[in-house]
Amino acid sequence: MVIHTEQIASAVDLKHLNRQMIVILDFGSQYSELIARRIRETQVYSEVLPYRTSAEHLRNLNPKGIILSGGPNSVYDPGAPHCSPEIWDLGIPVLGVCYGMQLMVQQLGGQVERAERAEYGKAALTIDDPTDLLTNVEDQATMWMSHGDSVTQLPEGFEILAHTTNTPCAAVAHHDRGFYGVQFHPEVVHSIGGMAMIRNFVYHICECEPTWTTEAFVEEAIREVRARVGDKRVLLALSGGVDSSTLAFLLHQAIGDQLTCMFIDQGFMRKYEPERLVKLFKEQFHINVEYINARDRFLAQMTGVTDPEEKRKRIGREFIRVFEEESKRLGPFDYLAQGTLYPDVIESADTNVDPKTGERVAVKIKSHHNVGGLPDDLCFKLVEPLRRLFKDEVRKVGRSVGLPEEIVNRHPFPGPGLAIRILEEVTAEKLNILRDADYIVRQEINQRGLYHDFWQAFAVLLPVRSVGVMGDQRTYAHPIVLRLISSEDGMTADWSRVPYDLLETISNRIVNEVEGVNRVVYDITSKPPGTIEWE
Structure with missing residues (x-):
């Protein structure tokens, strides 16, 4: 007998909640979830749906707006993902982001080609039309670019809103139909003014109310x-x-x-x-x-x-x-x-x-x-x-x-717990060593009021031993690795630049208070190339 589903939250009647919705059609972007989160931050409900979602299904959902995400493909690749062309006849505002913008341009009769120079990372946005989508966005604001293709010819009725040194059509619009496109990623924190664009689209273009509370x-x-x-x-x-x-x-x-x-x-x-x-x-x-x-x-x-x-x-x-x-x-x-x-x-x-x-x-x-x-x-x-x-x-x-x-505000903790922070066979003795060391780490950062400055802060027990000297006697014991990292969502992370005296205090306490440890090291590897957990 299978375990049947009662989908409580998804069964909530959107109309009963007066829940207006923005739909994100996902073309494989690593940022699709982030777009949805940014929309939610404006207190407007959003959902991520597959790019294959039919226009009929979208019409039944009756969203206030549609966002086409970025993606790894080129629109002219064989088998590149396309949305239903009937979407353009729904009368719903659409915002295309990166690949989504290129797809919009191509499907509506414009031209997209391989750019002479790819553009990755930060770029200054020169604003040509500071209205609608770009209201309250400063000229020369930094935007996050990640594209090898560019729009070379706009469809009929479109105009350029902004450009960069390498991208003539960095933001475009068909004001009458409510179609907008940006070649950059306004959803990432690197794009200064990106949230202003998202709010402009959600509130002013789609006319949503902040009812998702x-x-x-x-x-x-x-x-x-x-x-x-x-x-x-x-x-x-x-x-x-x-x-x-x-x-x-x-x-x-x-x-x-x-x-x-x-x-x-x-x-x-x-x-x-x-x-x-x-x-x-x-x-x-x-x-x-x-x-x-x-x-x-x-x-x-x-x-x-x-x-x-x-x-x-x-x-x-x-x-x-x-x-x-x-x-x-x-x-x-x-x-x-x-x-x-x-x-x-x-x-x-x-x-x-x-x-x-x-x-x-x-x-x-x-x-x-x-x-x-x-x-x-x-x-x-x-x-x-x-x-x-x-x-x-x-x-x-x-x-x-x-x-x-x-x-x-508890730090994320892996389901298998300390078992995967012991990089060898797990025994009761090793669990006690790691548990005591980890407790000292948390004690010290809590006492300094730093707990919420970290995404995670923990200790790892390595499967090696090293020579030490304690009380004029030779020791041969385990090293402990300290892992203190900062992150916004766990997808990427950076090692934390903590005060040396904090590291010194933690190290001294672990070596002196935890039997079986004679050395403490600090992991200064970011994610990527490393991972947050060692296993």
């Missing part, structure tokens, strides 16, 4: 959960992260004691976190949490394992086994709550759709480990109130429903 979402989500769940029981796998914790608070407001949270302690969390989490939920907020101590079971799965992917698989499989056993013991439950977010929905690209019913099938517990599939004989319907939200929106919802700041 946290308060409106929470109110409607609670109403929808109550209507769908009724008097049935709901089970939530609680990890302690912001997604599952926000979901727990939201569901508790909606259905109270009908919610049961299951917290499976696999033994790979940070120092004091399991105890603090359970106490917080149970004693302070009176949310029903079933604590499952499965540390020995998970640690046994790590015996002899050094490959990080094998660690993840074993942890995932064991989590499924424990979850299955405990859900049957605590049950029966009718609904399974998942902290699925909108990026999960976009990235899945509807691959998990039942071909017979058209319903999405639950294959992951996204709120916990992002691993494995649930057994087919667990008969749940899914409750996913957060599945239309981005991470920053989840944090806003968390604050709105009363989630403590220590959880709202």
Whole structure:
């Protein structure tokens, strides 16, 4: 028996919420999600849809505007992605970004060719028409370029709004039809004035109102959960992260004691976190949490394992086994709550759709480990109130429903936890070493009020030993790597330029207080070429 879907958030009636929408048609750009997030920042709802979306479907959605994303192709390549030409007859404003602009020009009768000089990185934008799309954008503002093709001939009725040294048609428009195009990427932070353009398109050209608010979402989500769940029981796998914790608070407001949270302690969390989490939920907020101590079971799965992917698989499989056993013991439950977010929905690209019913099938517990599939004989319907939200929106919802700041702003933590920050076989001894070192890192940055200055700050235990001298005696112990990084979304990251005295304090404390460590090093690798986690 499959696990059927009850898509709570996506089932919300857009008209009931007075939710105006901007649709982003995705042509494969790495920035498509970012465009959607920027639209949401204007308090207007946005969705990312495949470029193949038909004009009829768009007409039924009735968006206030359409944005064509960038993409890796050239419009004249064989098999290059094209949108339906009927889109131009919908009477809906359209903004083409990079590839999207070139596609608009080509489909409406203009010309796009390989540029004599490709343009990548920052470029100064010379504004020729400071109205409509470019209102309040300063002349010579820096924009982020990334293109090898250029528009060489505009379609009838279009005019140039701006240019750069290498790109004569950097921004174009057909004012009467509401069609606009930019050769740069206004959605990235490098484009100064990019948000002003987005607001101009959303508010002035598409005439949207800022109705996509946290308060409106929470109110409607609670109403929808109550209507769908009724008097049935709901089970939530609680990890302690912001997604599952926000979901727990939201569901508790909606259905109270009908919610049961299951917290499976696999033994790979940070120092004091399991105890603090359970106490917080149970004693302070009176949310029903079933604590499952499965540390020995998970640690046994790590015996002899050094490959990080094998660690993840074993942890995932064991989590499924424990979850299955405990859900049957605590049950029966009718609904399974998942902290699925909108990026999960976009990235899945509807691959998990039942071909017979058209319903999405639950294959992951996204709120916990992002691993494995649930057994087919667990008969749940899914409750996913957060599945239309981005991470920053989840944090806003968390604050709105009363989630403590220590959880709202908790640094991202990998599902397999410390098991993938030990770069060799995981043992109880190594877990204690890493847990103590990691705790010192967090203590010191918290005491200095720097916790929120970092995207992540943690320690890594290396699979080597080095010679040291302590108390006039030779030591042969582990080195600890410090990883403190800054980032906006985790997709790219840079190592943090922290004060030397902070590094010195952390190093001295770890070497003196953590048995088995005699050396501390600092990772100064950005992402790319490195990654945030070592495994």
